[in-house]
Amino acid sequence: MVLTLFALVIGVVVMALTFNLYLNFEEVLEDKDAFSNNYLVVNKSVGYMNTLHLSSNSFNAKEVESIKDGNTIQNAVGFSSNQFDVAIRKGAPFNLYSEIFLEAVPRNFVDNVPSDFRWKEGENEVPIILSNELYNLVSFGYTPSKSGLPQLPKSAWMNTDFELEIHGPKGSKSMKTRVVGFSDRINSVLAPVEFVEWANVSIGRGKQSEFSRVLIEVEDASDPKVEKYLSSKGYQVNKDKLLAGSGKTKIKLFLSILAFIGALIVSLTLNSLVMNIQLLISKAKAELKMLFSLGYRLSTLFSYMFYGFIISQLFPLIAIYLLLPFLNSFIEQGLKEFMPNLVMVIFTEVLALPLIIMILSVAVMAVFLKRSLRLSVLSD
Amino acid sequence: MSSIQLNKVIPIPIQDTYSKVSDVWGANISFESGKYYHVCAPSGTGKTTLSHILYGLRHDYNGEVLFNNQLVKNWKPDQWSVCRQTEISIIYQDLKLLEEYTALENIKIKNRLTNFFTDKEIQDNAERIGVAHLLNKSCKTISRGERQRISILRALSQPFKFIILDEAFSHLDENNTRKCIGLINDVLTKNNASVISCNLFEDQHFAYHQKLKL
Numbered sequence: 117m118v119l120t121l122f123a124l125v126i127g128v129v130v131m132a133l134t135f136n137l138y139l140n141f142e143e144v145l146e147d148k149d150a151f152s153n154n155y156l157v158v159n160k161s162v163g164y165m166n167t168l169h170l171s172s173n174s175f176n177a178k179e180v181e182s183i184k185d186g187n188t189i190q191n192a193v194g195f196s197s198n199q200f201d202v203a204i205r206k207g208a209p210f211n212l213y214s215e216i217f218l219e220a221v222p223r224n225f226v227d228n229v230p231s232d233f234r235w236k237e238g239e240n241e242v243p244i245i246l247s248n249e250l251y252n253l254v255s256f257g258y259t260p261s262k263s264g265l266p267q268l269p270k271s272a273w274m275n276t277d278f279e280l281e282i283h284g285p286k287g288s289k290s291m292k293t294r295v296v297g298f299s300d301r302i303n304s305v306l307a308p309v310e311f312v313e314w315a316n317v318s319i320g321r322g323k324q325s326e327f328s329r330v331l332i333e334v335e336d337a338s339d340p341k342v343e344k345y346l347s348s349k350g351y352q353v354n355k356d357k358l359l360a361g362s363g364k365t366k367i368k369l370f371l372s373i374l375a376f377i378g379a380l381i382v383s384l385t386l387n388s389l390v391m392n393i394q395l396l397i398s399k400a401k402a403e404l405k406m407l408f409s410l411g412y413r414l415s416t417l418f419s420y421m422f423y424g425f426i427i428s429q430l431f432p433l434i435a436i437y438l439l440l441p442f443l444n445s446f447i448e449q450g451l452k453e454f455m456p457n458l459v460m461v462i463f464t465e466v467l468a469l470p471l472i473i474m475i476l477s478v479a480v481m482a483v484f485l486k487r488s489l490r491l492s493v494l495s496d
Numbered sequence: 497m498s499s500i501q502l503n504k505v506i507p508i509p510i511q512d513t514y515s516k517v518s519d520v521w522g523a524n525i526s527f528e529s530g531k532y533y534h535v536c537a538p539s540g541t542g543k544t545t546l547s548h549i550l551y552g553l554r555h556d557y558n559g560e561v562l563f564n565n566q567l568v569k570n571w572k573p574d575q576w577s578v579c580r581q582t583e584i585s586i587i588y589q590d591l592k593l594l595e596e597y598t599a600l601e602n603i604k605i606k607n608r609l610t611n612f613f614t615d616k617e618i619q620d621n622a623e624r625i626g627v628a629h630l631l632n633k634s635c636k637t638i639s640r641g642e643r644q645r646i647s648i649l650r651a652l653s654q655p656f657k658f659i660i661l662d663e664a665f666s667h668l669d670e671n672n673t674r675k676c677i678g679l680i681n682d683v684l685t686k687n688n689a690s691v692i693s694c695n696l697f698e699d700q701h702f703a704y705h706q707k708l709k710l
Contacts, residue, residue, distance in 0.1 A: 406592055409553060411580035411609050411654070414573050494573060496554075 117428070120388045124477075125432045127381030128470045129439050134374040136444060136466040141367070155225070155301065156342070158183070158192075158330045158351045174326035183349070188341045189334050194327025195304070196220040196312045200284030200320030204293060206276065218244070220309035221302070221331050230296045235308040242280055243296040245306040246273070251298055270298060284320035302331070386477055390484050396421070397488045408493045418489055425481055429474055436470045497564050497583040497657045500550060501526040505559035507545045519708040520546060522559075527692055529657045532684075532702045535694040537710035543694040544589055546710065547662040550692065551586045552576045581609045585656040587664040591647040593635045599646045600631040607653035621649055625675045641667040648676050652683050659684070661693040665701070677701050 160173040175183075175194055183192040198218045206212045223229060226245075233243045251270065259267050273295045280293035299306065316324055334342050346353050397404065404417055440462060448460040502525050506514060514521045520535065521542065527533055537543040548554040549561060552568065561568050563579070571579075593602050600618070607613050613621070622628040627645045630638050635646065644667045651659060659680070665673040681702065684691055691702055698707070 403594060406594065407605070408573070408577070409551070409580070409592070410606050410650075411577050413577040490573075496556075 117392055120385050120392065121428065121432045123381055123388075124385040125435045125439070127378050127385055128432070128436050128473050129378075129443065131375060131378030131382065131473070132436070132440060132466050132469045133443055133447065134371050134378060135469055136440075136460070136462055137447070138371050138375075139463045139466065140460050154333055154335070156332050156334060156353050157195075157302065158332055158346060158353050159328060160350065161352050174328045175330050176326050180327060180330055183330060183332060183351075188339060188345055189332050191333035193221055193225055193331050195329040195331060196309055196316070196324055197328060198282075198312060198320065199316040199322065199324055200282050203281045203283075205279040205281060212278075216305055218307040218312055219302075219304045219329070220307050220312040222309055225331055225333070226299070226302065226306065233296050233306075233308060235311040237310070237314055241277070241292040241294060242307055242311050244293055245297045245299050245302075246295050247303045247305070248298050248300050249303050250305065282315055282319050284315075286319050289315075289319060382473060382477075386480060389477070389481060393425075393481060393485050394488050397485075397492050401492045404489065404493050414490060414493060417493070418486055421489070422482060422485060425485065426478060429478055433470060433474050437467075440466070440470075497579070498529045499526055499562075499564060500658060501560075501562040501565070503560040503562070505549065505557050505561060507542055507549065507554070508556045508558065510542055510545070511558065515541060515710065518710050520710055525708065527658065527690060529690050530688050531690050531705040533690070533692045534699070534702070534704040534707045535692060535710060536698050536707065537694060537696065539696060541710040543696075543710060544662055547586060547589075547660045547692075547694055550658075550660055551584060552579065582655050584658045584660070585651045585654055586660040587648055587651045587662060589662040589664075589666070591643050593643055593647055593650075595636045596634070598632050598634055599627065599638065599642075602635060602646055603631075603650045603653055606650045610654050612654050618649070618653070621652070621679060624679055625649070626672065641669075641672065644668060645672065645676060648680070652680065656687060656689055658690045658692060661691060661695075663695060664693070673701070 160175070162173050177194070180192050180194045183189055196219065201215065202218055203213065203215045223233075226233075229245070230243070233245060235242055251273070255267050274297075276294070278293045278295075280291045282289050282291065313323070316322065336342075343353065407417060408414065444460055444462050448458060451458050451460070502520065502523070504522050504524065505520070506522050510521075516522070518541075519525065535543065535546065537546075545554060549557055552571065555569055563583075568575075594605070597605070603618055603622075607618065619628060619631070622631055625645050625648070627642055627649070630642055630646070635643060638646075644664070648664060661680075665676060668676065680691070683689070684702075693699070693701060693704075695701075
């Protein structure tokens with residue numbers, strides 16, 4: 117009995133700690149940011165053949181469509197890019213002049229877009245979204261290397277109107293532009309797709325027929341089938357996301373196995389407790405029958421035995437609640453080696469779990485106890 | 497409870513062998529509260545079976561048993577429990593004491609259900625039948641005759657309208673039997689209760705109103 121209760125403590129503690137680990141890392145594991153998990157940017161690799169224009173490293177419309185055909189990939193869209201020259205200019209404090217590029221994808225492929233990221237023909241101001249990567253490059257790479265250039269916060273970028281100069285075979289145009297947002301997701305300079313398409317036709321070399329990069333929507337970027345499928349076609353993809361994905365899969369698998377082992381121990385101990393009850397009743401059968409024949413009600417006999425059982429369950433419950441914070445901080449210390457800023461809290465759901473398991477186990481025991489008591493007392 | 501009625505009751509295990517001249521098996525008889533009954537039966541004719549049927553421990557019989565004109569065959573366990581707490585008591589032939597417990601504990605296990613006797617009354621009753629000095633001894637260590645008296649004390653520690661005696665004095669000498677009968681008679685009078693005494697031989701233990709043969 118003592119060993120069984122000890123095993124019950126271990127099983128419940130393993131389950132609770134696994135659950136707590138999962139909850140603590142849920143944000144990382146489940147990646148609430150739908151885009152980063154479900155969208156990948158795909159390109160063809162650049163080789164000397166491309167440089168010599170012997171083969172193309174862009175996707176034509178048919179190729180974009182054919183990516184979609186794979187059953188792991190739900191949607192694909194080419195990045196529209198500028199078919200004209202673009203530069204931005206700004207006086208002090210930026211003192212900036214730079215040729216840039218613009219890319220565009222349909223709005224529904226970008227989530228959390230600011231509402232002012234829109235453009236209609238005739239408007240002079242073009243909103244753009246910069247990637248955080250680019251912002252960091254400029255702030256921490258480019259700016260310090262140029263004497264006199266100040267480092268500017270994102271808000272300063274967003275409150276500044278830049279001049280946007282576009283130039284192509286069909287003419288030039290000077291417009292204004294403003295940064296309306298920063299993106300972690302698409303590593304590019306994004307302009308509204310309406311603007312890029314208009315400028316390609318009106319200023320640039322005409323409607324774009326090939327796309328250098330394709331944005332794909334997948335069910336789960338960590339699914340190894342995605343990478344397999346893409347590399348079989350000779351396409352390159354940002355491996356970080358795939359690797360992060362496969363790491364997550366491994367951690368999730370590990371946690372699932374732990375939870376399974378915990379659940380297995382708990383169910384085995386419950387089974388053993390049921391057998392204990394049956395043993396107890398068969399040992400006390402003669403006494404129980406006698407008490408019943410003296411006029412004791414079955415319910416009275418049941419409650420005598422059941423209270424004893426509840427009390428015996430209180431000890432493991434107390435042990436579990438004493439162990440949990442201790443083991444949690446132990447795990448936290450262990451993980452701090454890799455994640456110095458880690459703070460592992462014990463979630464309320466985790467605290468509720470042992471209580472729920474114990475209540476369930478007591479309920480199961482009650483049913484078995486009642487049944488075997490009745491069978492044993494009323495048997496001839 | 498004022499009456500127990502048996503209508504053509506025949507225990508299934510002895511349905512082929514029971515005596516056809518039995519006053520009980522296969523007959524219609526009734527036990528009335530306040531009257532004393534003697535059931536005389538050679539061994540093997542179903543004395544204990546009768547006791548157990550009346551006390552609700554056995555249900556393997558044909559015919560009907562009625563308590564206050566109510567069929568008891570399909571009673572729920574709780575109905576029997578209530579009946580055994582307040583209406584009917586039994587002194588078993590095989591005593592059925594909890595051997596691991598003391599004599600007093602055995603009595604109190606029964607008395608606790610209704611708090612029929614105070615501790616003092618239990619002590620007085622024990623003194624009356626000469627077992628007061630045994631109350632704190634384990635039932636394992638006392639003689640059969642002493643145990644029989646403890647089991648009599650236990651059976652009396654509740655209110656009842658009927659008490660079944662299944663060879664209740666089989667291990668007692670004449671003197672001790674008389675003492676026990678005196679005590680039982682007092683309780684019977686106090687409760688206005690009835691006794692159904694089953695014995696191997698005819699006896700004069702109580703002022704029987706009716707004698708029956710099994």
